[in-house]
Amino acid sequence: MTTADKPSSAPPIRVLVAKPGLDGHDRGAKVVARALRDAGMEVIYTGIRQTPEMIAEAALQEDVDVVGLSILSGAHMVLVPKVVAALRERGVDDVLIVVGGIIPPGEGKQLKQHGVAEVFGPGTPMNEIVDFVRERARPRGG
Amino acid sequence: MGAPDEARGTDPADSRTVELAARVEKGDRRAVARALSVVERADTSSRALIALLFPRTGRAHLVGVTGVGGVGKSSLIARLVTEWRRRGKRVGVVAVDPTSAATGGALLGDRIRMEELLADPGVFVRSMATRGAGGGLARATIDATRVFDAAGYDVVVVETIGVGQDQLDVGQVAETIVVVEAPNLGDDVQALKAGLREIADVYAVNKADTGSTDRTVATLRAMLALEGDRDWNPPIVKTSAATGEGIAELADAAEVHLAWLARSRRRAARRRERARAELRRLLQEQLLRDLLGRVGDPDLTAATTAVLGGTDPYRCASELLRRYHG
Numbered sequence: 001m002t003t004a005d006k007p008s009s010a011p012p013i014r015v016l017v018a019k020p021g022l023d024g025h026d027r028g029a030k031v032v033a034r035a036l037r038d039a040g041m042e043v044i045y046t047g048i049r050q051t052p053e054m055i056a057e058a059a060l061q062e063d064v065d066v067v068g069l070s071i072l073s074g075a076h077m078v079l080v081p082k083v084v085a086a087l088r089e090r091g092v093d094d095v096l097i098v099v100g101g102i103i104p105p106g107e108g109k110q111l112k113q114h115g116v117a118e119v120f121g122p123g124t125p126m127n128e129i130v131d132f133v134r135e136r137a138r139p140r141g142g
Numbered sequence: 143m144g145a146p147d148e149a150r151g152t153d154p155a156d157s158r159t160v161e162l163a164a165r166v167e168k169g170d171r172r173a174v175a176r177a178l179s180v181v182e183r184a185d186t187s188s189r190a191l192i193a194l195l196f197p198r199t200g201r202a203h204l205v206g207v208t209g210v211g212g213v214g215k216s217s218l219i220a221r222l223v224t225e226w227r228r229r230g231k232r233v234g235v236v237a238v239d240p241t242s243a244a245t246g247g248a249l250l251g252d253r254i255r256m257e258e259l260l261a262d263p264g265v266f267v268r269s270m271a272t273r274g275a276g277g278g279l280a281r282a283t284i285d286a287t288r289v290f291d292a293a294g295y296d297v298v299v300v301e302t303i304g305v306g307q308d309q310l311d312v313g314q315v316a317e318t319i320v321v322v323e324a325p326n327l328g329d330d331v332q333a334l335k336a337g338l339r340e341i342a343d344v345y346a347v348n349k350a351d352t353g354s355t356d357r358t359v360a361t362l363r364a365m366l367a368l369e370g371d372r373d374w375n376p377p378i379v380k381t382s383a384a385t386g387e388g389i390a391e392l393a394d395a396a397e398v399h400l401a402w403l404a405r406s407r408r409r410a411a412r413r414r415e416r417a418r419a420e421l422r423r424l425l426q427e428q429l430l431r432d433l434l435g436r437v438g439d440p441d442l443t444a445a446t447t448a449v450l451g452g453t454d455p456y457r458c459a460s461e462l463l464r465r466y467h468g
Contacts (some may be wrong), residue, residue, distance in 0.1 A: 011183055012246060037247035037273045042271045049253040058253060061267055064174040064452070091172050 011043045013137045015066040019048045020083060023073035024090045028122075032068060035126040036133065052079065056086035064095060065137040070111060071101040076111065084115045096136050099126070143356065155190035163194035163333065166293050173235075174293050178268050180262065181285035192285055200413075202234075202291040202298045205399050206316025206339060208278065211304020213324040214348045216255035218392075219299055223259055225393045234265040234290030237301040238279050248272075248365035252301060266290065277311030278302040284315045305338065313341045314419045317412060318399045320421050322346045322390070323362070325354040332466035342376050344395045351382040374402060402449040436466045 017033040019026055024046050033043045044062050046055070059067050067087070071079060072114060080099060087095065100120045108119040117136055120129055155163070162180070165173030174415045177195075181188045207215050207222075216237065223233045229325045237252035249272035280286075280304055284466050288297045312319060321342035332446045345362055362378050377395045403409035425457035445458040 011179075012248075012273075033249060037242065038245050039250045040246040041268075042248045042250060043242075044250045044253060044269050046257065051258070054260045060172060060175055061260075062253075062269055063179045134242060 006137060010054065011065065013133065014062060014064040015041050015133065015137075016044045016055070016059050016060065016064040017044065017070070018046045018050045019035070019066045019070045020050050020052060020055055020079045021071055021075050022049060022072045024048050025069070028072070029070035030070075032100060032126070032129060034072070035130060036068075039130040039134070041133070048130065050123065052082035052086040055083050056090050057094060059087060060090045060092050066096045066098065066133055068133075069097070069099045069101075069123055070122055071103075074103065075100070077107055078099060080116060081114050082110050094138055096133070096138065098129075100129075121129045150464040155194055158186075160194065163213075165290075166195060166289060167198055169293050174266060174289060177289045178270075178286050178292075181289060182270070182273075182280070182325060183357055184282060188285065190281075192288060197396070198292040199288045200291065200355055202295055203396070204286070204287055204291075204298050204300065204315065204317045205396055206300045206312035206313045206319040207322060208301065208302040208319065208320035209324075209359055210327065212307070213322045213327070214271050214383050214433065215301050215304075215322050216252040218346060218381060218389075219301055220256040220259060220391045221381075221383050222393055223256070223265055223275055223299070225389050227262060229393070232288075232294065233266075233297045233299065234291070234295035235265070235267040235299045235301065236270055236286045237267060238270045238272060238303050240303045243275050244324060245340070246273075256394070272303060275311075276309070277309045277314075277438055278309030279307040279315060279432055283311075286427065287315060288430060303351045308337060310312070310338070310341055312424075314416055316401060317409065318396050320344045320346055322348050322398065323358055324349045325352060325358045327364070343374065343399050344376055344392070345378040346381045346388070346392055347378060348381050348383060350380040350387050351384045355380050363467045365442055374399070374408075412417075433467060437462055 007118050009139060011130045017029050017036070019029050031044070033045045044056050044058065044064065055067065055069070067083070069080060076099065084097065084128050087093070098117050098120065099116050102122060103111065103119050111119055118132055148380060162173055162177055166177045177191060180191050208217055209215055209394045211263065213307060219235060223235065226233050235256070237250070239248055239250045239252060245309045250271060252268035252269055253267060256267050259267060260333055268286065271281060272280045277296060279300065287298045287300060300315055319341050321338050323345060324347070347358050347362070349355065359378055359380065366375065379388050379392045381392055403412065441462060445462055448458050449455050
C-alpha cells in the first residue's frame, strides 16, 4: 500500500464471466476472460455450473459493469432470461449483458429483446468482443 | 493555507454520498457493493464516504488470512465463513488478487472456491485487484473493511494475494492474522526467515487431508519454542478445507485471540499502531503526489540527462529536492 498513485484515470471496467447451466465446456469462457484481462479489465471468473441466482448475486456483490455468459448447452433460451430476471430482482439493472456460445440467429434476436446487448458466436475475433465491451460498458462513477 | 485544493482533506459530502452512506449503515447489499466501488476509486467522493462511515466502524472483528500462493486460503475461508455463519455471525470477505503490471487488468478467481456461500444473505464476498499496490493488498482494502464494518458485518475477512516474504500489509488492516501454511513448502531455514511468521497470530496448517502436516507442525513448534514465552503464543491448527477438519478449532482460535486482545488491552494498542501506520502512509502518498506534481517534466528530464552524463543520482535528487521542497 505504499505506491503513490498517478492522477487516477478511469477505473478498470469490471466484468463477470460466468457459465450458467450444466455444460462443463469452459475453455471459451476462460479464453475470453483472459483476453478481457489482457485488455486491462478486471475479470471476475466464477467457473462452471452456476445457477442464475449465483450469477446475479455475484454481479451484485462485485458491482460489475458487464456480465458475460457462456453457454454451450443449448439451454440459452431458458437460462439467459432467468439470469436477467435474477439481476433485475436484485436491482442490478444497469449492467451490460453479453452472451457467447452457439446461438442460432433467430434466437439471438430474441435474447436481445430480453436485454442482452450482443451475442458472440464461435470464431468471433477476440478484439471484436474487447472493443464491444469497452465501448458499451457503463462509465463508472456515473 | 493556500487556495482550496480538492485533493486535500475531507470535502462536504454531496447528497448522493450521504444517501449511499445511510443505505450502507442499514446493510443494503446493493449500497454496500456500490460503496466498495466508490472506495476503490480513491477520489474526493470516496473520502467523503469514509468520513461519513468512519464513526460507525470499530465493531467488526477484522481477520486477515495470508500465506503463499496455493496453500488454500480461499477454500479455507469458504469453510471458515460457513462456521461463522453457524455461530450466527454475518461475514464480509475482501479477496485480493494481483493486477497485471503489464496490462492493468486482473483475473479475480477467489470466488470459485466460495460459491457455496453465495446463496446466503449473511455473507458478502468482494474481489479486489491490487491495482499496483505492492504489499499483498489493494490500497482500498482498509476502506473496504470499513464499509463492511459500518454495514454491520460481525467478522470482516481480508484475504491477501499469494504473498512473498515481505508483503505484510495485512498487519496494517487486520486484528487477527491467520497465516496459512501447507506441507512441503520449505525447510527449517525458511521457517527462520523474517516475514509472514513474524505477524502470525494463528497458524493454520492446511491440507491436513494429505496426511503430511506433522512435519510442518513440528517445524513451526520448534520455531515458536525458540522465541521463548511471549504474551501471545500463536496456536497451530491443522485444517483441511477439503474435509472440514479443524475449521471449528480455527474459528475458536480466532475468537480466543480477539478476546485476548480485548482483555490485555492489546486491541486498543494495535488500533493505535494501525492508525499511526495509516496516517504515515497517507502523508507519504500525499507528499509524494504534491512533490512529483511540482517537479516539472523538463527538470526531471534534465536531471536524468545529468545522471547519464556522470552526475550521481543522489546528488541530482538532492538538488531537485532543494529546489522544490525547500
